Amino acid sequence: MKTNGSSPYRTITALVRDKPGVLNRVSSMFRRRGFNIASLAVGHSEEPNQSRMTFVVEGDERTVEQVNKHLHKLIDVMKVTEVTSENVVARELALIKIRATGDTRTEIIQIVEVFNGKIAGVAPDHLVIEVTGDPDKIESLLGLLKRFGVMEVMRTGTIVMERWIGHLHDSKAAAKNNRKNWGEAASV
Amino acid sequence: MSLKLDGSQLLCESLIREGVVDIFGLPGGAILPLYQTLPQYPNLNHILTRHEQGAAHAADGYARVTGKAGVCWATSGPGATNLVTGLATAQMDSVPIVAVVGQVARASIGSDAFQETDTTGITLPITKHNTLVMEARDIPQVVKEAFHIANTGRKGPVLIDVPKDVQTEIIELPFDSFEEYYSQIEVDLPGYKPTLEGNGSQIKKAVKLIDESNRPVILAGHGIIFSGAYTELRELAEKAQIPVITTLLGISGFPDDHILCVGMPGMHGMAYASLAIEEADLLIALGMRFDDRITGKPSAFSTQSKKIHVDIDPSEIGKNIEVDVPIVGDVKRVLAKLNPQVSDNTHADWLHRIDELKSDHPSHIIRPTDELLPQFIMKEISDVTDSDAIVVTGVGQHQMWAAQHFTYKHPCTFVTSGGSGAMGYEVPGAMGAQVAAPDKTVWSIAGDGGFQMTMSELATIVENNLPVKFAIINNNVLGMVHQWQEFFYDKSYVATGYTANPDFVKLADAFGIKGLRVTDKVQVRGAIEDAMEHDGPVIIDFVVEEEERVYPMIKAGGTIEDLVEEPTKNPQEVG
Structure with missing residues (x-):
């Protein structure tokens, strides 16, 4: 789930009205138009009664442009932004339940430490690992842990935020450079 | 002074403020409170249909003739599902409708109560917007916004789902008259601001393409009719002498007896219209959406032409056909800005070529016979x-x-x-x-x-x-x-x-x-x-x-090569 230009995955964020059925409207639109969502995360935003959704969408530029336009078309969607810059923080939380015996426990804990993960739960035959990072990091950790026996994986989906660009930059210009903005509320 | 009104009265009062006169509908249990309120409002003319599909299609026909939202009412469950074909029809053709539907009482929602269906769920993909109203207090706001959404931007059907006990819930308003109350309500839709004015620099680019073109055609769609751009369309066509092709829904947006009218193209369109699109060096698409019945195989559609696409719905631009100059806006307003910038032209050779196409491919001629054709x-x-x-x-x-x-x-x-x-x-x-x-x-x-x-x-x-x-x-x-x-x-x-x-x-x-x-x-x-x-x-x-x-016929997904103009002994020529 990369967000760079060469990847088939693109990241889009949408600011939506926090009303019953909004998630249904959005997911129904994706289904009806045949767009593929790789991940979707929803939560409250900084504004009351507004939520922010982050979609990682599979498709070429034309598809993503259509996704943007159709998101805009929904009355309850207020703003849509495609995150095209490298200069973003992309994070995901994963909980991983992994088989762990006396022999393997230490090795697993060492690996998790390298990834700045935490042991969130301990049981006689397994560990629950909590790890945060960009999706690539989580994929790498999962790859390393595979041989111990992954029992369950729970992932939140990616959320993204632009980094501070710096004092010298005009923040509006910076925003323009870093995002494809389809404009606010251009729905019909 | 204050007003005491129940949900049904709020609905009727709001409809009246929106200028509604005629309502097509059919009552049932969950919408009875609303119906029982009707005698208090003799200015609302209810037409009792025999089936809710009839009510929805009638509201649709009403809207296509007046240009303003038609209104239909139905009860919950089967009443609502019977509206579905009519709503889907309106949605596809961008026809404004406001449908008011009864729902089971709030406490029963989700319990599979008698005549309960998830109406907002069912109609979600076939309406421009829909709302389940959970408080009588919200009704005026919801009605005002429903008409606003239905009648502006790319028009379309809006459904309001009203639980039975919301219709009877009484509220008090601190106003002397409903008129006063309703007029101070403001549409609160931060996510809905249709772009009406076309972008100036895009319009300049379009003007340049039009001025430079030798074989332009206008493709006029439903948007001409719904934005009322007849005069502007005619002005553009006459000023630069551009032939006008009307899509199925664009028909009547430009007079058929006008010398520049070339008629309908596509699957069963006039052969000369389809051929003109094929030979054109510029398509000026106005308020139309490159439907598959017009384009056939998109990659083989009008390959020699540059394309200008004016549409009020940004999602239509680039959806089916890639275009050179997209202009998002209301076609009437866009043409009002564009027309004065376009140079006068005669396009004499091109119009002569169109005449040739018409006489060589006379699709409009009915074959002489004694049969009842x-x-x-x-x-x-x-x-x-x-x-x-x-x-x-x-x-x-x-x-x-x-x-x-x-x-x-x-x-x-x-x-x-x-x-x-x-x-x-x-x-x-x-x-x-x-x-x-x-x-x-x-x-x-x-x-x-x-x-x-x-x-x-x-x-x-x-x-x-x-x-x-x-x-x-x-x-x-x-x-x-x-x-x-x-x-x-x-x-x-x-x-x-x-x-x-x-x-x-x-x-x-x-x-x-x-x-x-x-x-x-x-x-x-x-x-x-x-x-x-x-x-x-x-x-x-x-x-x-x-x-x-x-006839003529171009098979589904076909190209201009597949055009069959008249009866043939061998059906395979068509297939």
């Missing part, structure tokens, strides 16, 4: 009414003949289910059109198939003294499907023939409608004139041959 019937009705009638059609062969062989001179005189292709539209659609325009002659051009889908509304038509004239093009088959079976399925006619159609003249009589039967070409003119003179609804049963086919 449906095409001839269309021409005769067009002539007798002097193009002053509103024509409403069903879907299929007769629809295509009505598109091809009438001469439409005035806006909003051709009413048809385009994108959705809903058979059965012809009866309730005509009913809605007649209610909207009581002083106009409304002709319903019906197929015997579609007519039987919704003919129960004949009773509504009689009850409301609506003098609709029906021309049933009766070939005893589902004609267009039959045609496809001939061309694409080796004449294997499965489930398309009717062996026991009713006697439509007797049927007319049963409804108290004047019925006429025409079996011979010589009777056509007289029957049409009789119908026009009769002061009430008339059904003419035109008994025609089942083998008559619609």
